[in-house]
Amino acid sequence: MARMKGEQTTTERKPQRVTMETVGKIAGVSQVTVSRALSDPSKVSAKTLARIQDAIEATGFVPNGVAGALASNKSKLITALVPSLTNIVYSSMIQSFGRRMRDAGYQLLLSETGLDPREEDATIAAHLSRRPDAILLTGVHHSAQARRMVLAAGIPVVEIWEYSDTPIDMCVGFRHADTGHAAAEFAHRKGYARAATISAGDERARRRKAAFVDRLQALRPGAVPQIDFDTHATLARGREGLSQLLDGHGFDGGVIFCSSDILANGVLVEAQARGLRVPQDIAVIGFGDQDGAAHLEPPLTTIRVDREAFGRAAADILLDRFKTGEAAVPKVDLGFELIARGSA
Amino acid sequence: MARMKGEQTTTERKPQRVTMETVGKIAGVSQVTVSRALSDPSKVSAKTLARIQDAIEATGFVPNGVAGALASNKSKLITALVPSLTNIVYSSMIQSFGRRMRDAGYQLLLSETGLDPREEDATIAAHLSRRPDAILLTGVHHSAQARRMVLAAGIPVVEIWEYSDTPIDMCVGFRHADTGHAAAEFAHRKGYARAATISAGDERARRRKAAFVDRLQALRPGAVPQIDFDTHATLARGREGLSQLLDGHGFDGGVIFCSSDILANGVLVEAQARGLRVPQDIAVIGFGDQDGAAHLEPPLTTIRVDREAFGRAAADILLDRFKTGEAAVPKVDLGFELIARGSA
DNA sequence: ATGAAAGCGCTAACAT
């Protein structure tokens, strides 16, 4: 279609942005009054308010939060960093955290940091440039630079999913090593002759596993074969782990502590495929009590952590900090629970 | 601790925000030069650049992206709405989308909309107030108001996870009804005498199921018992679904089309618990080819959609639009594939 | 109850 220089077709023309100025002009008031009508309607007379609301409807005005954030130095934005978006452990925490924050008028800027801790620093910097009102970090191990940056930002920092006596600011979590200890004590009480571990490639999973091995060997000496993957946990890795244990490590039965339920699920499947009885031949302890763990055959013995509660607690201490200026309980240890079901 | 009026303790004092002005003063240049050094270093002399970089290091300066966004009318922010953060279907799409966008310098503002479509409008408005450079929506069914708002924003809109000939702007997805048709044809070819469905409470799941029933009944008349949950899919619901079918609907064997793999997994578990053979007594077709589907016993026959590819494609057409000003291929149907494994 | 003025920290012309 031919068109003349400088002319613009309808589809190409950028819609003229509607500002408070525009709305005010239509309603016959100044821009400031529109601002007030939106932020505190009680400060504006009823009839003015009505006219402003009409003008907003008519124009389809959407306030420019960027300008507002710049002027007020409040963004109503919370920044969150998680290792993985697809890992149910993190996504369910973020889900409950996000819901509560959203109810309080905040939105979530979310990024994945992956398994490599060094990736985190750049992401933190990028996030801070958005001038969030707070930042949520996963775990309590961060680089010196990361700590410096978030501290310099002068905003509340919540570390989630791991407890520390010395968080950057606030934290909500549990002690990962303790879960390994608890699993080891359970296995020992149950009298399993042999034990092994299967672990995914994240640092906290490794710590849980190491704690299991340490405690078990303290209770009763004996080798504990360990399969360590350097990837995320998947069901296939669980199957593979059991196979390696059985075929390559001379493991001929006993209890297996897995760093996550999905790995444990894989062990169950592989055991079934090989005609091994659970828990008589192979016993399995998982971690996470994820969806379906209780409904597997046999039901999975696992360590339960209330991820939703972590998210809610994180939101609560944050909102409290916003309100009071200081958090009453900045360090929260929500603990865990070993759930004995049929698999061990 | 007593302290004088107006005095501030160290811990209370908000860190003085470092601006480009500050950095420039230290480096002996103007604020604009600092801006240039950051956005296009080639425009600044080597020695100036070095001094500026020193000043940035020394001060720990983090650019204020809010101010930048306001001034340039570019936020480098992409807004995304998904029904659920914990559903692997959506999180894996978002993951691959987010990774590619992040590599291109964009960040993701992410919100959950839930199962209720009406919740979406308010969230869209909130997101648009951040002045994102583009918006990603799940599915192609949105309210008239939602369409109006995103259109008025004058930014690219990508609808993902569902194909439409008439998207708001661009779309990447597949035709959900076609998957039901394909499953029905497969079931018919395989000669299953009886069929049933189990579906979760989302609108697209319902459409897949309805398409299955329609096509199957077109191929060969006969009732198709349907279990419809109005919640998200879980393994427990899958077990429950099979139980209801068996105990309450007089379903005594045949093929079951599930609206997701997690439901199918539950059916498998319940069948195993009841000592039913799969696929001889109960055959199962899932949807999604989720992690582990191939490793279940028996491996799950399912419909595979390449969710990561959706995310990547969405990022690609968006980045292309940013670059060229118009997308060459705004509507992408990535299709699906029925994978016949052992369960049906 | 409403308005005028200043300014948040940048980027985008336009100089030089």
Place this chain on the structure above:
DNA sequence: ATGTTAGCGCTTTCAT
């Protein structure tokens, strides 16, 4: 290669 001048669209005083 660097600086000057204007805004971007709001919120925040301070007036009236």
